[in-house]
Structures are given as C-alpha cells and as structure tokens.
Amino acid sequence: xxxxxxxxxxxxxxxxxxxxxxxxxxxxxxxxxxxxxxxxxxxxxxxxxxxxxxxxxxxxxxxxxxxxxxxxxxxxxxxxxxxxxxxxxxxxxxxxxxxxxxxxxxxxxxxxxxxxxxxxxxxxxxxxxxxxxxxxxxxxxxxxxxxxxxxxxxxxxxxxxxxxxxxxxxxxxxxxxxxxxxxxxxxxxxxxxxxxxxxxxxxxxxxxxxxx
Amino acid sequence: xxxxxxxxxxxxxxxxxxxxxxxxxxxxxxxxxxxxxxxxxxxxxxxxxxxxxxxxxxxxxxxxxxxxxxxxxxxxxxxxxxxxxxxxxxxxxxxxxxxxxxxxxxxxxxxxxxxxxxxxxxxxxxxxxxxxxxxxxxxxxxxxxxxxxxxxxxxxxxxxxxxxxxxxxxxxxx
Numbered sequence: 001x002x003x004x005x006x007x008x009x010x011x012x013x014x015x016x017x018x019x020x021x022x023x024x025x026x027x028x029x030x031x032x033x034x035x036x037x038x039x040x041x042x043x044x045x046x047x048x049x050x051x052x053x054x055x056x057x058x059x060x061x062x063x064x065x066x067x068x069x070x071x072x073x074x075x076x077x078x079x080x081x082x083x084x085x086x087x088x089x090x091x092x093x094x095x096x097x098x099x100x101x102x103x104x105x106x107x108x109x110x111x112x113x114x115x116x117x118x119x120x121x122x123x124x125x126x127x128x129x130x131x132x133x134x135x136x137x138x139x140x141x142x143x144x145x146x147x148x149x150x151x152x153x154x155x156x157x158x159x160x161x162x163x164x165x166x167x168x169x170x171x172x173x174x175x176x177x178x179x180x181x182x183x184x185x186x187x188x189x190x191x192x193x194x195x196x197x198x199x200x201x202x203x204x205x206x207x208x209x210x211x212x
Numbered sequence: 213x214x215x216x217x218x219x220x221x222x223x224x225x226x227x228x229x230x231x232x233x234x235x236x237x238x239x240x241x242x243x244x245x246x247x248x249x250x251x252x253x254x255x256x257x258x259x260x261x262x263x264x265x266x267x268x269x270x271x272x273x274x275x276x277x278x279x280x281x282x283x284x285x286x287x288x289x290x291x292x293x294x295x296x297x298x299x300x301x302x303x304x305x306x307x308x309x310x311x312x313x314x315x316x317x318x319x320x321x322x323x324x325x326x327x328x329x330x331x332x333x334x335x336x337x338x339x340x341x342x343x344x345x346x347x348x349x350x351x352x353x354x355x356x357x358x359x360x361x362x363x364x365x366x367x368x369x370x371x372x373x374x375x376x377x378x379x380x381x382x383x384x385x386x
Contacts, residue, residue, distance in 0.1 A: 083285075
C-alpha cells in the first residue's frame, strides 16, 4: 500500500484534461449504427416487396415498431448507466422486452390452438433469419461495447444485458425489413429469438468486457 | 456554497486538467471514503479500499457529469470497489474449498467482514462459520469443533455465506 500523499501526487501528476462522457453521443452512435446496419442488410439481402412498394403490411410494421422501441429503451438505459450513479435503475427496457415477448407468446398459443399454423414457422427460412439477425447485431454490439468501456457501469451484468438487447433488437429490426415472410409465428419465434440470444450473450460475455 | 457544490466545482476544474484543484478534491474524497468504508469493512482494510477507489476515480473521471451532485457519483464508484472486494473474498473461499490456499492479500480482505452489518442478514450457521474462520482466524477444524459441525459443512457454510453476502450487496442500493 502506498502512502496517501504519494498517491495523490502520482494521480495529480498524471492528470490530463478529459472530455466528459455524454450519453447523447452514445445514443447518436447507436442511431448511426442502426441506420448503417439496416442499410447494409437491405442492400445485400434486399427489401420486402410491400415496403419497397410503399404499402407495408401493418403487422410487419407493428413488429418492426416493437423492435425499435426495445432498441430505443435499451440504448437509453445502457448509455445512461455508463456513468456511475447510486440507485439509477431504469426499468423501461424490461417493460419494452416484456411487450415484445407477447409476439412469441401469441405465436405459441396460436400454434397450440391451431396446429396448422406451425407451417408458418418455416424452420429453414427461420434459421436463416436467425443467422442473419445475429450477424446484423454484431456491429451495434461491438461499437456500443466499445463506447460503454470508456465509461464506468456500476452494474456490468445489467449493462451487458442492455447492450445485447440493443444490438439484438437492431439486428432483428433489420431482418424484419428484409424478410419476405408474413406469418406472426415466423417473426414471433425466429426474429424475437435474435433479441433473446443476443441479450443472453450480452449478459454472459459482454458484461465481462465492460467490467473495470 | 455547500460542500458538494465545492466538490462539483473542483471536479469540473480537474476534468479540465487543474492539478491543484484535483489534489484538494482527492483529499476531501479520501476523508469521505474513510467514513463510507468504516461502516462496511474492517479497519485494517479501509486504506486499501480507499486507495483503490481513488485510483478508479482517476481512471473514470471523464464519467462525472458536472451538472449532477458529486457524492452520489463517488458513492457509486466506492460501492463498485466494495462489491469487487467481496467478490475476491468469495473467490478466495472457493479456492480454499478446493484445497488451494489464498494469498496473503486476500486473507487481509477476508478479515474485512467483521464490521459489516450485512452479517446480521445471513443465517446464523453461515455467519458463525465466517466469523470463526475469516474474522477470528481459526482453522476449519477448530471452527467445526466449536460449531459442532463437520469440517465439510463449515466450509460449505463459509462459501455460501460469502456468496450470499456478495449478492446482498449487489442487490442493494447502499
């Protein structure tokens, strides 16, 4: 253990001007990343015909809206939590996720009531969506992790989960704008799975990367 | 001007690179941290934790928002370092359970549990096992004799107690 006066001198001697971290810049970074991700996916995989024609299917727009809300709430919370504060816990992302989970819940109930609806799952296409969605999450996840590492999250486990949620929701949004399948069972299971897997990855892996 | 407003001003100047203000800020923070940790950890461990917290303050000074109070920010950093110390205790207990001796530095941290009010929130069997082995420094065999339990059960109680302690701290907004 060092002498306290020596420590103060050492820290003061090392002092350089710093630019305070701003959650607004973190949110702007996520917004830019989301736009870039959607653009890359739509350019490489194409856009849904109904959206391209300017007549989007309402259900698809509702699903895309839910992903956007989850991504927004999680981004807001993650960027805010990058600065240490006692008791600063926001539950909006949790509620947004709970709302999103209505989709798989409805899909499962629908299939249970009418087994013929299971055809809408289209496992092969679903796995392709899952892979595309997870790949589309990487850019946001990497950049937001980098940004949060500059901060000091007081609860890395929670912020890791939020980063995963943000990146997964943006990846899911991108593939929802591209995926030609209309069935609720398909989006409710495969597209939402992108968000859940990404959130779990954030909780387990990213949380360790942002510890300090 | 309140004490917190003074520190906000000093921290703002420190973020701009003013070394004189930074020295004053670090000294004031040190006094506050000593009081903060005095209620949470053994006296022998306070200086180490205060220094670790000040080093974290230095490394993370860009995360301070000059528009907000200073002490809650400092308290969040202190709490993070405190939880980190508790985790090290828990990990050390796990190592001992596997037959690997803990390093001397970790032994010192383990002694830090003596004053924690959180001990009262543990089941008596776990609290006793921790006090006997970690605070009073008795061997597992001695603790087992005193508690009238097997050595294996004492080890399990120590491990579970430390784990629960860390969880209690993490789940609170102390």
